[in-house]
Amino acid sequence: MARSSSxxxxxxxxxxxxxxELARDEGQIDTVESELNQFARAIDEDADFRRFVESPLFSADEQVRAISAIVDASHPSALTGNFLKVVAANRRLFALPGMIRGFRHLAAAHRGEVEAEVTSAHPLNDEQRRQLVETLGAYAKKTVTVRENVDPAILGGLVVQIGSRQIDTSIRTKLNSLKFALKEAR
Structure with missing residues:
Protein backbone atom coordinates (compact mmCIF):
# COMPACT_ATOMS: atom_id res chain seq x y z
CA MET A 1 0.00 0.00 0.00
CA ALA A 2 1.09 3.53 -0.63
CA ARG A 3 2.34 5.42 2.35
CA SER A 4 0.53 8.56 3.37
CA SER A 5 1.31 11.32 5.81
CA SER A 6 -2.22 11.13 7.22
CA GLU A 21 -1.52 -11.50 7.82
CA LEU A 22 -3.75 -13.30 10.33
CA ALA A 23 -6.33 -14.11 7.65
CA ARG A 24 -3.61 -15.37 5.30
CA ASP A 25 -2.09 -17.56 8.02
CA GLU A 26 -5.51 -19.04 8.81
CA GLY A 27 -6.53 -19.40 5.16
CA GLN A 28 -9.48 -17.04 5.63
CA ILE A 29 -8.70 -14.15 3.28
CA ASP A 30 -11.87 -14.59 1.19
CA THR A 31 -14.09 -15.05 4.24
CA VAL A 32 -12.73 -12.00 6.05
CA GLU A 33 -12.90 -9.89 2.88
CA SER A 34 -16.52 -10.85 2.32
CA GLU A 35 -17.44 -10.03 5.92
CA LEU A 36 -15.60 -6.71 5.82
CA ASN A 37 -17.45 -5.87 2.60
CA GLN A 38 -20.74 -6.38 4.46
CA PHE A 39 -19.59 -3.92 7.13
CA ALA A 40 -18.48 -1.45 4.44
CA ARG A 41 -21.95 -1.65 2.85
CA ALA A 42 -23.55 -1.05 6.25
CA ILE A 43 -21.36 2.03 6.77
CA ASP A 44 -22.21 3.33 3.29
CA GLU A 45 -25.94 2.63 3.47
CA ASP A 46 -26.85 3.31 7.12
CA ALA A 47 -26.36 6.94 8.15
CA ASP A 48 -26.76 6.12 11.87
CA PHE A 49 -24.12 3.40 11.70
CA ARG A 50 -21.81 5.71 9.73
CA ARG A 51 -22.21 8.43 12.41
CA PHE A 52 -21.47 5.88 15.12
CA VAL A 53 -18.30 4.71 13.35
CA GLU A 54 -17.07 8.24 12.63
CA SER A 55 -18.03 9.93 15.90
CA PRO A 56 -15.43 10.48 18.64
CA LEU A 57 -18.22 11.15 21.14
CA PHE A 58 -18.79 7.50 22.04
CA SER A 59 -16.66 5.99 24.79
CA ALA A 60 -14.61 2.85 24.24
CA ASP A 61 -17.13 0.92 26.37
CA GLU A 62 -20.04 2.14 24.27
CA GLN A 63 -18.22 1.28 21.06
CA VAL A 64 -17.28 -2.20 22.28
CA ARG A 65 -20.83 -2.92 23.47
CA ALA A 66 -22.35 -1.77 20.19
CA ILE A 67 -19.86 -3.63 18.01
CA SER A 68 -20.23 -6.75 20.18
CA ALA A 69 -24.00 -6.62 19.68
CA ILE A 70 -23.55 -6.24 15.92
CA VAL A 71 -21.03 -9.11 15.83
CA ASP A 72 -23.38 -11.32 17.89
CA ALA A 73 -26.26 -10.55 15.52
CA SER A 74 -24.34 -10.94 12.25
CA HIS A 75 -22.23 -14.01 13.16
CA PRO A 76 -18.99 -13.25 11.27
CA SER A 77 -15.97 -15.52 11.60
CA ALA A 78 -14.14 -15.36 14.93
CA LEU A 79 -11.25 -13.54 13.24
CA THR A 80 -13.45 -10.76 11.83
CA GLY A 81 -15.52 -10.47 15.00
CA ASN A 82 -12.47 -10.25 17.25
CA PHE A 83 -10.84 -7.76 14.91
CA LEU A 84 -13.88 -5.46 15.05
CA LYS A 85 -13.98 -5.70 18.84
CA VAL A 86 -10.26 -4.84 19.11
CA VAL A 87 -10.75 -1.88 16.77
CA ALA A 88 -13.62 -0.64 18.96
CA ALA A 89 -11.72 -1.25 22.23
CA ASN A 90 -8.79 0.75 20.87
CA ARG A 91 -11.12 3.58 19.78
CA ARG A 92 -10.15 3.21 16.14
CA LEU A 93 -13.60 2.77 14.58
CA PHE A 94 -13.13 6.08 12.77
CA ALA A 95 -10.45 4.36 10.68
CA LEU A 96 -12.54 1.24 9.89
CA PRO A 97 -13.41 2.31 6.30
CA GLY A 98 -9.71 2.81 5.58
CA MET A 99 -8.89 -0.54 7.19
CA ILE A 100 -11.43 -2.25 4.96
CA ARG A 101 -10.03 -0.55 1.84
CA GLY A 102 -6.52 -1.52 2.90
CA PHE A 103 -7.51 -5.15 3.44
CA ARG A 104 -9.19 -5.25 0.01
CA HIS A 105 -6.02 -3.96 -1.65
CA LEU A 106 -3.84 -6.49 0.15
CA ALA A 107 -6.21 -9.35 -0.69
CA ALA A 108 -6.37 -8.32 -4.34
CA ALA A 109 -2.57 -8.09 -4.57
CA HIS A 110 -2.32 -11.52 -2.94
CA ARG A 111 -4.58 -12.94 -5.68
CA GLY A 112 -2.56 -11.17 -8.39
CA GLU A 113 -5.35 -8.69 -9.02
CA VAL A 114 -5.40 -4.96 -9.27
CA GLU A 115 -8.48 -2.84 -8.63
CA ALA A 116 -9.55 -0.09 -10.97
CA GLU A 117 -12.02 2.55 -9.92
CA VAL A 118 -14.02 3.65 -12.95
CA THR A 119 -16.28 6.68 -12.99
CA SER A 120 -18.68 7.12 -15.88
CA ALA A 121 -21.52 9.53 -16.60
CA HIS A 122 -23.94 6.61 -17.08
CA PRO A 123 -23.89 3.00 -15.86
CA LEU A 124 -21.79 0.72 -18.06
CA ASN A 125 -23.54 -2.08 -19.93
CA ASP A 126 -22.15 -5.63 -19.88
CA GLU A 127 -20.29 -5.29 -23.19
CA GLN A 128 -18.66 -1.99 -22.17
CA ARG A 129 -17.67 -3.51 -18.83
CA ARG A 130 -16.18 -6.59 -20.55
CA GLN A 131 -14.16 -4.44 -22.97
CA LEU A 132 -12.97 -2.17 -20.19
CA VAL A 133 -11.82 -5.09 -18.01
CA GLU A 134 -10.05 -6.63 -21.01
CA THR A 135 -8.29 -3.36 -21.92
CA LEU A 136 -7.28 -2.57 -18.35
CA GLY A 137 -6.06 -6.15 -17.85
CA ALA A 138 -3.82 -5.84 -20.91
CA TYR A 139 -2.51 -2.49 -19.60
CA ALA A 140 -1.87 -3.73 -16.03
CA LYS A 141 -0.78 -7.23 -17.05
CA LYS A 142 -2.89 -8.53 -14.15
CA THR A 143 -6.44 -9.56 -13.50
CA VAL A 144 -8.45 -6.38 -13.02
CA THR A 145 -11.50 -5.98 -10.83
CA VAL A 146 -13.53 -2.89 -11.56
CA ARG A 147 -15.33 -0.80 -8.97
CA GLU A 148 -17.83 1.38 -10.79
CA ASN A 149 -19.13 4.81 -9.85
CA VAL A 150 -21.61 6.93 -11.75
CA ASP A 151 -21.15 10.70 -11.77
CA PRO A 152 -23.32 12.56 -14.30
CA ALA A 153 -21.18 15.68 -13.74
CA ILE A 154 -18.39 14.25 -15.92
CA LEU A 155 -20.87 14.49 -18.85
CA GLY A 156 -19.35 11.56 -20.79
CA GLY A 157 -16.18 9.52 -21.14
CA LEU A 158 -14.46 7.81 -18.23
CA VAL A 159 -12.20 8.57 -15.32
CA VAL A 160 -10.12 5.49 -14.45
CA GLN A 161 -7.96 5.20 -11.34
CA ILE A 162 -5.73 2.12 -11.43
CA GLY A 163 -3.04 1.95 -8.82
CA SER A 164 -1.48 5.39 -8.54
CA ARG A 165 -2.33 6.31 -12.14
CA GLN A 166 -5.41 8.24 -13.22
CA ILE A 167 -6.65 8.38 -16.78
CA ASP A 168 -9.25 11.10 -17.31
CA THR A 169 -11.05 11.05 -20.66
CA SER A 170 -14.15 12.80 -19.34
CA ILE A 171 -15.90 15.42 -21.44
CA ARG A 172 -15.88 17.75 -18.42
CA THR A 173 -12.06 17.68 -18.31
CA LYS A 174 -11.81 18.19 -22.07
CA LEU A 175 -14.17 21.16 -21.89
CA ASN A 176 -12.18 22.66 -19.01
CA SER A 177 -8.96 22.24 -21.01
CA LEU A 178 -10.56 23.91 -24.01
CA LYS A 179 -11.85 26.75 -21.83
CA PHE A 180 -8.36 27.28 -20.39
CA ALA A 181 -6.79 27.20 -23.88
CA LEU A 182 -9.26 29.78 -25.14
CA LYS A 183 -8.46 32.08 -22.20
CA GLU A 184 -4.75 31.77 -22.94
CA ALA A 185 -5.34 32.58 -26.62
CA ARG A 186 -6.76 36.01 -25.82
Missing part, protein backbone atom coordinates in the same frame (compact mmCIF):
# COMPACT_ATOMS: atom_id res chain seq x y z
CA UNK A 7 -2.30 9.58 10.71
CA UNK A 8 -5.67 7.99 9.92
CA UNK A 9 -4.34 6.20 6.85
CA UNK A 10 -1.28 5.06 8.82
CA UNK A 11 -3.50 3.54 11.51
CA UNK A 12 -5.74 1.97 8.87
CA UNK A 13 -2.76 0.50 7.00
CA UNK A 14 -1.28 -1.07 10.13
CA UNK A 15 -4.57 -2.63 11.20
CA UNK A 16 -5.34 -3.82 7.66
CA UNK A 17 -1.91 -5.42 7.34
CA UNK A 18 -2.22 -7.16 10.72
CA UNK A 19 -5.66 -8.52 9.85
CA UNK A 20 -4.50 -9.59 6.41
Missing amino acids: PVSGVAERYALSLF
Whole structure:
Protein backbone atom coordinates (compact mmCIF):
# COMPACT_ATOMS: atom_id res chain seq x y z
CA MET A 1 0.00 0.00 0.00
CA ALA A 2 1.09 3.53 -0.63
CA ARG A 3 2.34 5.42 2.35
CA SER A 4 0.53 8.56 3.37
CA SER A 5 1.31 11.32 5.81
CA SER A 6 -2.22 11.13 7.22
CA PRO A 7 -2.30 9.58 10.71
CA VAL A 8 -5.67 7.99 9.92
CA SER A 9 -4.34 6.20 6.85
CA GLY A 10 -1.28 5.06 8.82
CA VAL A 11 -3.50 3.54 11.51
CA ALA A 12 -5.74 1.97 8.87
CA GLU A 13 -2.76 0.50 7.00
CA ARG A 14 -1.28 -1.07 10.13
CA TYR A 15 -4.57 -2.63 11.20
CA ALA A 16 -5.34 -3.82 7.66
CA LEU A 17 -1.91 -5.42 7.34
CA SER A 18 -2.22 -7.16 10.72
CA LEU A 19 -5.66 -8.52 9.85
CA PHE A 20 -4.50 -9.59 6.41
CA GLU A 21 -1.52 -11.50 7.82
CA LEU A 22 -3.75 -13.30 10.33
CA ALA A 23 -6.33 -14.11 7.65
CA ARG A 24 -3.61 -15.37 5.30
CA ASP A 25 -2.09 -17.56 8.02
CA GLU A 26 -5.51 -19.04 8.81
CA GLY A 27 -6.53 -19.40 5.16
CA GLN A 28 -9.48 -17.04 5.63
CA ILE A 29 -8.70 -14.15 3.28
CA ASP A 30 -11.87 -14.59 1.19
CA THR A 31 -14.09 -15.05 4.24
CA VAL A 32 -12.73 -12.00 6.05
CA GLU A 33 -12.90 -9.89 2.88
CA SER A 34 -16.52 -10.85 2.32
CA GLU A 35 -17.44 -10.03 5.92
CA LEU A 36 -15.60 -6.71 5.82
CA ASN A 37 -17.45 -5.87 2.60
CA GLN A 38 -20.74 -6.38 4.46
CA PHE A 39 -19.59 -3.92 7.13
CA ALA A 40 -18.48 -1.45 4.44
CA ARG A 41 -21.95 -1.65 2.85
CA ALA A 42 -23.55 -1.05 6.25
CA ILE A 43 -21.36 2.03 6.77
CA ASP A 44 -22.21 3.33 3.29
CA GLU A 45 -25.94 2.63 3.47
CA ASP A 46 -26.85 3.31 7.12
CA ALA A 47 -26.36 6.94 8.15
CA ASP A 48 -26.76 6.12 11.87
CA PHE A 49 -24.12 3.40 11.70
CA ARG A 50 -21.81 5.71 9.73
CA ARG A 51 -22.21 8.43 12.41
CA PHE A 52 -21.47 5.88 15.12
CA VAL A 53 -18.30 4.71 13.35
CA GLU A 54 -17.07 8.24 12.63
CA SER A 55 -18.03 9.93 15.90
CA PRO A 56 -15.43 10.48 18.64
CA LEU A 57 -18.22 11.15 21.14
CA PHE A 58 -18.79 7.50 22.04
CA SER A 59 -16.66 5.99 24.79
CA ALA A 60 -14.61 2.85 24.24
CA ASP A 61 -17.13 0.92 26.37
CA GLU A 62 -20.04 2.14 24.27
CA GLN A 63 -18.22 1.28 21.06
CA VAL A 64 -17.28 -2.20 22.28
CA ARG A 65 -20.83 -2.92 23.47
CA ALA A 66 -22.35 -1.77 20.19
CA ILE A 67 -19.86 -3.63 18.01
CA SER A 68 -20.23 -6.75 20.18
CA ALA A 69 -24.00 -6.62 19.68
CA ILE A 70 -23.55 -6.24 15.92
CA VAL A 71 -21.03 -9.11 15.83
CA ASP A 72 -23.38 -11.32 17.89
CA ALA A 73 -26.26 -10.55 15.52
CA SER A 74 -24.34 -10.94 12.25
CA HIS A 75 -22.23 -14.01 13.16
CA PRO A 76 -18.99 -13.25 11.27
CA SER A 77 -15.97 -15.52 11.60
CA ALA A 78 -14.14 -15.36 14.93
CA LEU A 79 -11.25 -13.54 13.24
CA THR A 80 -13.45 -10.76 11.83
CA GLY A 81 -15.52 -10.47 15.00
CA ASN A 82 -12.47 -10.25 17.25
CA PHE A 83 -10.84 -7.76 14.91
CA LEU A 84 -13.88 -5.46 15.05
CA LYS A 85 -13.98 -5.70 18.84
CA VAL A 86 -10.26 -4.84 19.11
CA VAL A 87 -10.75 -1.88 16.77
CA ALA A 88 -13.62 -0.64 18.96
CA ALA A 89 -11.72 -1.25 22.23
CA ASN A 90 -8.79 0.75 20.87
CA ARG A 91 -11.12 3.58 19.78
CA ARG A 92 -10.15 3.21 16.14
CA LEU A 93 -13.60 2.77 14.58
CA PHE A 94 -13.13 6.08 12.77
CA ALA A 95 -10.45 4.36 10.68
CA LEU A 96 -12.54 1.24 9.89
CA PRO A 97 -13.41 2.31 6.30
CA GLY A 98 -9.71 2.81 5.58
CA MET A 99 -8.89 -0.54 7.19
CA ILE A 100 -11.43 -2.25 4.96
CA ARG A 101 -10.03 -0.55 1.84
CA GLY A 102 -6.52 -1.52 2.90
CA PHE A 103 -7.51 -5.15 3.44
CA ARG A 104 -9.19 -5.25 0.01
CA HIS A 105 -6.02 -3.96 -1.65
CA LEU A 106 -3.84 -6.49 0.15
CA ALA A 107 -6.21 -9.35 -0.69
CA ALA A 108 -6.37 -8.32 -4.34
CA ALA A 109 -2.57 -8.09 -4.57
CA HIS A 110 -2.32 -11.52 -2.94
CA ARG A 111 -4.58 -12.94 -5.68
CA GLY A 112 -2.56 -11.17 -8.39
CA GLU A 113 -5.35 -8.69 -9.02
CA VAL A 114 -5.40 -4.96 -9.27
CA GLU A 115 -8.48 -2.84 -8.63
CA ALA A 116 -9.55 -0.09 -10.97
CA GLU A 117 -12.02 2.55 -9.92
CA VAL A 118 -14.02 3.65 -12.95
CA THR A 119 -16.28 6.68 -12.99
CA SER A 120 -18.68 7.12 -15.88
CA ALA A 121 -21.52 9.53 -16.60
CA HIS A 122 -23.94 6.61 -17.08
CA PRO A 123 -23.89 3.00 -15.86
CA LEU A 124 -21.79 0.72 -18.06
CA ASN A 125 -23.54 -2.08 -19.93
CA ASP A 126 -22.15 -5.63 -19.88
CA GLU A 127 -20.29 -5.29 -23.19
CA GLN A 128 -18.66 -1.99 -22.17
CA ARG A 129 -17.67 -3.51 -18.83
CA ARG A 130 -16.18 -6.59 -20.55
CA GLN A 131 -14.16 -4.44 -22.97
CA LEU A 132 -12.97 -2.17 -20.19
CA VAL A 133 -11.82 -5.09 -18.01
CA GLU A 134 -10.05 -6.63 -21.01
CA THR A 135 -8.29 -3.36 -21.92
CA LEU A 136 -7.28 -2.57 -18.35
CA GLY A 137 -6.06 -6.15 -17.85
CA ALA A 138 -3.82 -5.84 -20.91
CA TYR A 139 -2.51 -2.49 -19.60
CA ALA A 140 -1.87 -3.73 -16.03
CA LYS A 141 -0.78 -7.23 -17.05
CA LYS A 142 -2.89 -8.53 -14.15
CA THR A 143 -6.44 -9.56 -13.50
CA VAL A 144 -8.45 -6.38 -13.02
CA THR A 145 -11.50 -5.98 -10.83
CA VAL A 146 -13.53 -2.89 -11.56
CA ARG A 147 -15.33 -0.80 -8.97
CA GLU A 148 -17.83 1.38 -10.79
CA ASN A 149 -19.13 4.81 -9.85
CA VAL A 150 -21.61 6.93 -11.75
CA ASP A 151 -21.15 10.70 -11.77
CA PRO A 152 -23.32 12.56 -14.30
CA ALA A 153 -21.18 15.68 -13.74
CA ILE A 154 -18.39 14.25 -15.92
CA LEU A 155 -20.87 14.49 -18.85
CA GLY A 156 -19.35 11.56 -20.79
CA GLY A 157 -16.18 9.52 -21.14
CA LEU A 158 -14.46 7.81 -18.23
CA VAL A 159 -12.20 8.57 -15.32
CA VAL A 160 -10.12 5.49 -14.45
CA GLN A 161 -7.96 5.20 -11.34
CA ILE A 162 -5.73 2.12 -11.43
CA GLY A 163 -3.04 1.95 -8.82
CA SER A 164 -1.48 5.39 -8.54
CA ARG A 165 -2.33 6.31 -12.14
CA GLN A 166 -5.41 8.24 -13.22
CA ILE A 167 -6.65 8.38 -16.78
CA ASP A 168 -9.25 11.10 -17.31
CA THR A 169 -11.05 11.05 -20.66
CA SER A 170 -14.15 12.80 -19.34
CA ILE A 171 -15.90 15.42 -21.44
CA ARG A 172 -15.88 17.75 -18.42
CA THR A 173 -12.06 17.68 -18.31
CA LYS A 174 -11.81 18.19 -22.07
CA LEU A 175 -14.17 21.16 -21.89
CA ASN A 176 -12.18 22.66 -19.01
CA SER A 177 -8.96 22.24 -21.01
CA LEU A 178 -10.56 23.91 -24.01
CA LYS A 179 -11.85 26.75 -21.83
CA PHE A 180 -8.36 27.28 -20.39
CA ALA A 181 -6.79 27.20 -23.88
CA LEU A 182 -9.26 29.78 -25.14
CA LYS A 183 -8.46 32.08 -22.20
CA GLU A 184 -4.75 31.77 -22.94
CA ALA A 185 -5.34 32.58 -26.62
CA ARG A 186 -6.76 36.01 -25.82
